[in-house]
Amino acid sequence: MFPFRGVDYMDIDSLFSEQERLVRQTTRQFVEDRVIPIIERHNREATFPLHLVRELAELGFFGANLSGYGCAGMSNVEYGLIMQELERGDSGLRSFCSVQGALVMYPILTFGTEEQKQHWLPRLQNGTALGCFGLTEPDFGSNPAGMRAVAVRDGSSFILNGEKTWITNGSVADVAVVWARLDGVIRGFLVEKGTPGFKTSDIHGKWSLRASITSSLSFQDCRIPEENLLPGARGLKSPLSCLTQARYGIGWGAVGAAMACYDTARQYTILRKQFHDRPIASHQLVQNELAWMITEITKAQLMALHVGRLKDAGKADFSHISMLKRNNVWMALETARRSRDLLGANGITDEYPIFRHMCNLETVKTYEGTHNIHTLIIGEKVTGVSAYV
Amino acid sequence: MKIIVCLKQVPAKDSVLRIDEGGQWVKEADLTWEVNEPDAFALEEGLRLKEKHGGEVVVLCAGPPRAASAIREALAKGADRGIHIEDEALGRADTFTAARAMAAAARAESPDLILTGLQSDDFGYGQTGVILAELLGLPHATIIMEVEKRDGSIKVKRELEAGWFQYVEMPLPALLAIQSGINKVRYATLMGIKKAKTKELKRLTPAELGVDLEPRQQIRRVYVPQKTKRTHLLEGSPKEAAAKLVEKLKFEARVL
Incomplete structure (x- = not known):
């Protein structure tokens, strides 16, 4: 197999600036050199390549589209291209950066005090501190409004109780952004590693996002100092605004996973010969699949780019990002399945990246708002009637 | 130390090459471009010398307008400024023509050290650096595996055949043609990419430098081995x- 050279059927590259292409190139090269050679082993062993954290940080990938406190201040399109290239490597790697940037650094920057920003953002940016985001609970996934986690004021601190689960990086995080009710209102708390009563345990036996750490968090009478409350966050819209940031990155990331699968299948079908010593790419049924995939990838690229330009102009709505996430992840999963099929038996081994991407994308379809929840967000947008009440 | 690094933009490795209608070159519209790999090692060596001994790294490129992206990449990696001798014809210039254009621009800079890659990944002549040194009247050494700066001079390690090396001490200013693999090339960081936007990229035309682009060498036919x-x-x-x-x-x- 040849190295990955990108997928661009319709000269979409001409819509990117020189700087945007350079950002993509640096990320692509890093993934090719540092991720592709090791990712299958990490996936097999169900470990995250933590040794890459320092390099990811040095390159500026954590909180890349945020400004100040050491962040790179990239545009949203540049950030999207980074996510695309990282997920071309593995969804777990992209998830790691999504969580650190969109779900930890973003809420601290948006809702935090100056002290919180000064303390955490440079550390999170340079990778000396890792973060996680605790919203989902064992009984509340798609309906986070029902959360049971609760904080009660006690003098100059809060006592936090509750359970969070499906938390990426939970057990390696130095700080958890935890959402809980305080006087009936959902608020955000920075819970530091080592806080008495704060325990984490990893979720094992995953068939998906294996090269990523997924944990459960438990809080039993955790005393959280007053200064660890995010003052600017009130109500469910605050954590949802973080998810909008992360979903935006997923919308691009999924394109990367799809590109990896499509490109593998395209190369494979050209080399693989069957029936009269002809490549299987010469079969109409195979071309039908490749044509479907490249068309869907091209549409997804254009949608991601358009939403990115809207976001840079301050005009992207969460409902736009829902459509981006829903469509592009569905497209990527479908592309992975079709690519797997084209590789026949070879498609089920980890000699090729497709099955790994396919399994990963099942998670990506589910987290950060399931496919169906995004259907309902779009439905509400076009009808004005909410379907999840 | 003022270091000039000469850079060429070439078709990306593993490109699918198609011969153009005239049969004298490949179809450029099909291609993606990248920094010539040996030049990337030369740039890295220049950046390391600057980080160790102070000074400035100036990137010099004689190439068509598209080559500006290669210079921008070098600036993003840490070069201080760039000089682009810009002309569409420089994309396929022979070594003498390219060296003459670069010599004219380099002379005005009076650098302490000029670094080039050993050869280009497209033509692969391995001559441009050497001709450039001759035009400037500078001592040069090729196939460099190690550069050590001393007081007013440098000591370099040259790769010979069959596992043999040669150590040479040279006066400065000098020109070195760097062998691939001499170091580990860095990535352009996002912060570097952002910073590159504000760095100086001077554009010069061959006419401004008083250089004609009359080729001394011609490609008659390009073909795939039959x-x-x-x-x-x-x-x-x-x-x-x-x-x-x-x-x-x-x-x-x-x-x-």
Whole structure:
């Protein structure tokens, strides 16, 4: 197999600036050199390549589209291209950066005090501190409004109780952004590693996002100092605004996973010969699949780019990002399945990246708002009637 | 130390090359471009020398407008400024023409050290650096594996054949043609990419430098090596034919 050279059927590259292409190139090269050679082993062993954290940080990938406190201040399109290239490597790697940037650094920057920003953002940016985001609970996934986690004021601190689960990086995080009710209102708390009563345990036996750490968090009478409350966050819209940031990155990331699968299948079908010593790419049924995939990838690229330009102009709505996430992840999963099929038996081994991407994308379809929840967000947008009440 | 690093933009490795209609070059519209790999090692060596000894790294490129992206990449990696001798014809210039253009620009800079890659990944002549040194009247050394700065001079390690190396001490200013693999090339960081936007990239035309682009060398025809297949029947008795076959396998095919 040849190295990955990108997928661009319709000269979409001409819509990117020189700087945007350079950002993509640096990320692509890093993934090719540092991720592709090791990712299958990490996936097999169900470990995250933590040794890459320092390099990811040095390159500026954590909180890349945020400004100040050491962040790179990239545009949203540049950030999207980074996510695309990282997920071309593995969804777990992209998830790691999504969580650190969109779900930890973003809420601290948006809702935090100056002290919180000064303390955490440079550390999170340079990778000396890792973060996680605790919203989902064992009984509340798609309906986070029902959360049971609760904080009660006690003098100059809060006592936090509750359970969070499906938390990426939970057990390696130095700080958890935890959402809980305080006087009936959902608020955000920075819970530091080592806080008495704060325990984490990893979720094992995953068939998906294996090269990523997924944990459960438990809080039993955790005393959280007053200064660890995010003052600017009130109500469910605050954590949802973080998810909008992360979903935006997923919308691009999924394109990367799809590109990896499509490109593998395209190369494979050209080399693989069957029936009269002809490549299987010469079969109409195979071309039908490749044509479907490249068309869907091209549409997804254009949608991601358009939403990115809207976001840079301050005009992207969460409902736009829902459509981006829903469509592009569905497209990527479908592309992975079709690519797997084209590789026949070879498609089920980890000699090729497709099955790994396919399994990963099942998670990506589910987290950060399931496919169906995004259907309902779009439905509400076009009808004005909410379907999840 | 003021260091000039010469940079060329070439078709990306593993590009699918198609010969153009004129049969004299490849179809450029199909290609993606990248920094010539040996030049990337030269740039890295320049950046390391600057980080160690202070000074400035200036990137010098004689190339068509598209090559600006290669200079921008070098600036993003940490070069201080760039000089682009810009002309569409420089994309396919021969070594002498490219060296003459770069010599004119380099002379005005009076650098302490000029670094080039050993050769380009497209033409692969390995001559541009050497001609550039001659035009500037500078001492030069090629196939450099190590550079050590001393007081007013440098000591370099040259790769010879069969695992042999040569150590040479040279006065400055000098020109070195850097061998690939001399160091580990860095990535452009996002912060570096952002910073590159504010760095100086000076554009010069060959006319401004007083250089004509009249080629000294011409490519007459570019073609894909042709595969030919011939069947040769060995005459004679089986014994004679077998003897001839063995002879051919030994001396023509050289597989025995």
